[in-house]
Amino acid sequence: MGRARRGRTHKDFPMTEDERYEAGMQVRRAVLGDAHVDNSLSKLTPFNEEFQEMITRHAWGDIWTRPGLPRHTRSLITIAMLIGMNREGELRLHL
Known part of the structure; x- marks a missing residue:
């Protein structure tokens, strides 16, 4: 068995x-x-400035822009995760 392939x-x-x-x-x-x-x-x-820059660079810049999943799919995954975590405030942003 080899290593699992990771996305790019x-x-x-x-x-x-x-x-x-x-x-x-x-x-x-x-x-x-x-x-x-x-x-x-x-x-x-x-x-909070450094945190906002890190979130923009990492979550939005690294994760949401990498290839492999269309934006719609990433959005659906995020919505499902926020529902599962009962994060109503953040969920409203993604609907």
Whole structure:
């Protein structure tokens, strides 16, 4: 038995940190809407700024932009996960 094959990752498509952030921001805006993203960005503080950048770069830039699954499928997986975790507030963002 060999190792399980993994999907392609951001290592297969090298991008700079800034490029990953920009790609992530595009997807984040497409999925959640400009109003929500702008509202979140308007609430940045020195305490949460680095976290918001990391989420945009990693969750949206690495995970949502990598090949293998269409955006619709990623969205359905996210919705199912949020329902299972009873995260109503976050779920509303994805519906």
